[in-house]
Amino acid sequence: MKKKIPVIKQEGIKDCGAACLLSIIRYYGGDISLEKLRELTKTTKIGTTAYHIIRASEKLEFSSKGIKCKSLNDLKNKINVPFIAHLVINKSYKHYVVVYDLNYKKNIVTIMDPNSGVKKLTFDEFNKMWSKVIITLYPTKKIPIYKTNKSVNNLIKYLILNNKKVFVEIILLSLFITMFNIINSYYFKIIVDDIVVSSINNFYIISFVFIILILLKSLSEYFRNQLILYSNQKIDFQLFTKTFNHVINLPYDYFKNKTTGEILSRISDLNHIKDAINKIIVTIFVDLLLILISSTILLTINKDLFLITIIIFILYLIVALIFSPIYKNLINLSQEKNAQINSKLIESINSFETIKSMNLQNNVINKIENQYVDNLYVENKVNTYHNIQQTIKDLIGGIGLFMILFIGYLKVMNGVLSVGDLITYNSLLIYFLTPIKNILELEPLIRYALSSFKRINELYEIDNEKLEIDNKYIEKRIIGNIKYKDFNYSINDRDLILNKINLNIEKGNKVMIVGNSGCGKSTLLKSLLKYYKIKRDKIFIDDKDINDYNTKQLRENITYVSQNETVFTDSIFNNIVLNRKIDYDKFLKFVKITEVDKICNDRYLGYDTLLEENGFNVSGGERNRIILCRALINSANIILLDEALNEIDVNMERRILKRIFKDMKDKTIIVVSHRLENMDLYDKVINVENGSIKNVIERKDK
Incomplete structure (x- = not known):
């Protein structure tokens, strides 16, 4: 087999x-x-x-x-x-x-x-x-089953237990509503079978009681809906904050190997899980109880009619089982298509300048439209199958209800069943079939939730960076001595990006690294921040192995500025300070060093000038200076500038570098650049070629 x-x-x-x-x-x-x-x-x-x-x-x-x-x-x-x-x-x-x-x-x-x-x-x-x-x-041997991370399971358990009081209140109110509905079903039976042969006073009393019950039911429904809204918001907040906290603390490589759309689509998957938690808990508890109570009462009214009801239930179940695998495949495909569209949309919006300058609007529109049509096709198939399933269920329900009325009428004519019992049976039938339909119609929701659960669980499979695993050197401030010893790095364990790097940089050195694009300059700097896994005895800071440093402490003492840094939609002041407690005199000192003061002097609001998204309302050079000022004000003893000055003109770059080097004589500053015009300002100029250090020029006369 x-x-x-x-x-x-x-x-x-x-x-x-x-x-x-x-x-x-x-x-x-x-x-x-x-x-x-x-x-x-x-x-x-x-x-x-x-x-x-x-x-x-x-x-x-x-x-x-x-x-x-x-x-x-x-x-x-x-x-x-x-x-x-x-x-x-x-x-x-x-x-x-x-x-x-x-x-x-x-x-x-x-x-x-x-x-x-x-x-x-x-x-x-x-x-x-x-x-x-x-x-x-x-x-070569039995392939093991590797245990998956249970973080999402534990998170959902936490959410349920943390909100159990609200869930219990929702369930209790739902039970009251169920009781009121069932009692109200007996109103016609009492009128037809009892009140007709009794006094008009009894009719008024019974009617008044039922009106009170209807009011109580409406109040219960109001409070239950408010509780559901409250629990939805609470679960939404807890689910989002815990997941976002995990995402933001994922390793550097995760963000490097994932598109923004893929990451955002997983965060948006949280909505399916949130909806499922609330709906499944309430539906399962309440509707199952309603099915149990109503089926017991229906059975006591008439066994033959109840048999027809059970046949309807079985047919509902068969339909649900037939459509289940179809939903599973289509929903998984739909979520994949959504993630692809998100990635393409984000990529297109971020590349708007290229699109406009290259006149690629029609090309981009066609690609997005094609992907969107594919997604709509899948969603249409989901909705079509849902519509087919719903039509079949309605047909089964309609024929079943007709058969119950038909056989019930014959029983009334034969004196086996009273008119009141038949009306009551039909009224209660809703409270048996509707909960069954509710449970079976959870199928798409559960499928979306399971698919989302799987995707988010994969997110939790990646361990967070261990920022504080070792407190050995947590109190000691980094001085600024750096040493690379036979350091190799490969992103794929095969092709070396850096090859046998041996380099000494002393505290206070001003170092320039030059070389062609892709030769490993940026990787050399990023390795100092432990963005990658570094083997022992390869990189030392202040004569201590980099792996012995607490990662959080390391990054607090090393400031890294890349060419991909962004500014936030906020004032220039807030973009520089970033909610840190910075002395205003210190702020004024660094805006002068980086010539950010000249940017603000030309603007009416000065340092309160609002920057648009990604600094769209300032030039590239001005954005570079604002980001540089933000980095320098951090007061780290090691400063890494990775093509951070590439949009500042050469003469201004020279003025700014002179001020920085004069003010920060004791700080280690490493600058990656393609420009050679200002290389005379540095203590060392390191030429990197194909991942290796070709030569080091030292300016001992400086």
Whole structure:
């Protein structure tokens, strides 16, 4: 008997390699999160390589090998399935799939495509896309199930327990409302079967009692709805703040390898979980109790009518089970499409200057429209299937209600059932069928919540940066001596970005690093902030291994300014101070050093001038100076300026650097730049080429 093929859908075009590996892991009985596999396969925004898939699989108890083949016939009786195949679709789009079966008699290949699921292709169809490269994977021992992070589970438990008082109050009020509804159902029975043969006074009394019950029911519904609104807001706040806190403390590499749209789509997924928590708790508790009470009463009224009611329930259930897998696939696909659209929208808005200068409006609009149409198509399918399901349920309910009335009428005519009982049965039937429909209609909500839960859980699979794991040097201020000793760095464990860096920078040195783009200059600086995992005995600050420093303390003592820094939509003053307690004289000193005072002197509101988003209402050079002032005012003993002055003109840069170096003689300042005009101001000029230090020029005469 063949094993079921595990279908793992990719969340973006970069995920196919990790998704294929996860499919094979599950095929052999193991399990691991997709996010963990992204990390192991070194998946970036552009995907992963066969080399990294092999390296990752070897860490997971597989014996793996990459093979270059001539044809599928070369694999016959030599290679066992499953294996990963590399495809090139439309001669441009590189993609991985898992081959699960090769039928040489029918010339059929069965693949698991992370983009579309299980497919059967002819050998010719497969060969047109296949690059002739495969990755074989054989388990060397039982593939383990790697435990997933339970943070989201614990978070939801916390939210439920923390709001249990509100939930209990909502459930109790719902029970009162249920009781009032059931009692009101007996109004017609009492009038028809009892009051008709009694006095008019009894009719007035009974009617008054029922009016009071209706008022109580309305009040209960009002207070319940207020409690639901309150719990929604409370859960929303707690869920958002805890998740955002986790996201903002994720490692540097996570943000580097994810698009903004992907991250935001996961945060927006919180809405599905919030809605599900409230609705599921109330629906399950209240509607199940309502079903239990109403079914008991319906059974006591008439067993034959109740049998028809049970048949309606069974038919509802069958319909829900038929549509369940359809919802699952479509909802997962819908969320993936939404994430892709978010990424494209953010990318387009952030690139508006390029779009306008290159006259790419129509091109961008067409791409967005095509993606949006794809998403609308998926959403339309979800809504269409929901509409079909609802129509079938309504048809079942309508025919069922007709049959109950038809058989009930016959029983009334035969004297087996009173008119009041028939009216009561039909009134109570709503309180049996409606809760069932409510529970079954939770299907899309639950599917959205489960899909969101999975996506957010993958977010929690990534550990936060450990900012305060070691208090050994937390009290001591960093002086500013830096030493690199045979330091290598590779982003993918294969291609070296930095190669055997040996460098001494003493306290107070003013250092310039030059070199071509991509040679490793920025990586050299970022390594001092522990953005990457650094091996021991490779980088030292004040003669202490960088790994012994508390990360929080390290970043408080090192100021890093990149060329990608942004300004906030706030005043110039607040952009510089950033809610820190800064002496105003100190503020005035640094705005003069960086010539920010000249920016403000030309404006009516001075330092209270409001900066638009990303400083759209100031020039690039002015934005550079504001950001530089913000960094210098931090008073760190090590200052790293990574192309931070690239939009300031050369003469102004010279004036500013002279002031900075004069005022901060004891501080270590490292500047990365392409410009050579002001290199005479530095103690050292380091030339980096292809990840290695080509030469160091020292200005001892300065």
